[in-house]
Amino acid sequence: QVQLQESGPGLVKPSETLSLTCTVSGGSISSYYWSWIRQSPGKGLEWIGYISYSGSTNYNPSLKSRVTISEDTSKNQFSLRLSSVTAADTAVYFCARGRIGSGSYRVYYFDYWGQGTRVTVSP
């Protein structure tokens, strides 16, 4: 059974960089696609981006200029960095395993999720 666990600071100051790590167990990150998704308080889900088994990345256009997703295959982890944060980046951040649609290379759905980690942006 694949399990994902987010870790990182729960409080980040405005204008600084948010950094989170997702540790994957029960499977290798050298397969599939590995994503970050966030949920602002009382709001819906927002896809942030993913990194593939080959190390290529794809980001939400609205966040692309501030997002970096990287991987450490030796630790079976992948990470999120979001720069220049504001209060609007306050959210629960989930890591998840991304899957492709049948008969395609199009990543769009997520079958395993971490429990989520709450990040607050505040002075």
Add this chain to the structure above:
Amino acid sequence: QSALTQPASVSGSPGQSITISCTGTISDVGGYDYVSWYQQHPGKAPKLIIYDVTNRPSGVSYRFSGSKSGNTASLTISGLQAEDEAEYYCNSYVSSRSVVFGGGTKVTVV
């Protein structure tokens, strides 16, 4: 890209069937058979219940079914049970190699 449109809330009585709609555009829902649905209970992570419009992952109840017509996808929950009370989200592939979610629908079992 804009979020997919879902009704804010849907309610039903135990045993009834309810349907949640998810409306997008030709660039997402209407252009691809790549729609999935998630169930989220308060304080928990979302759980995948439908993918590729109609497919259920192993272990998901047969009471959940998906469909699509044009730019609108739908999730039907039949034989509504108290445990089905949760928030439901749809999502779709977008032509720009992106991913978009719906705003969520709160299901209440009355």
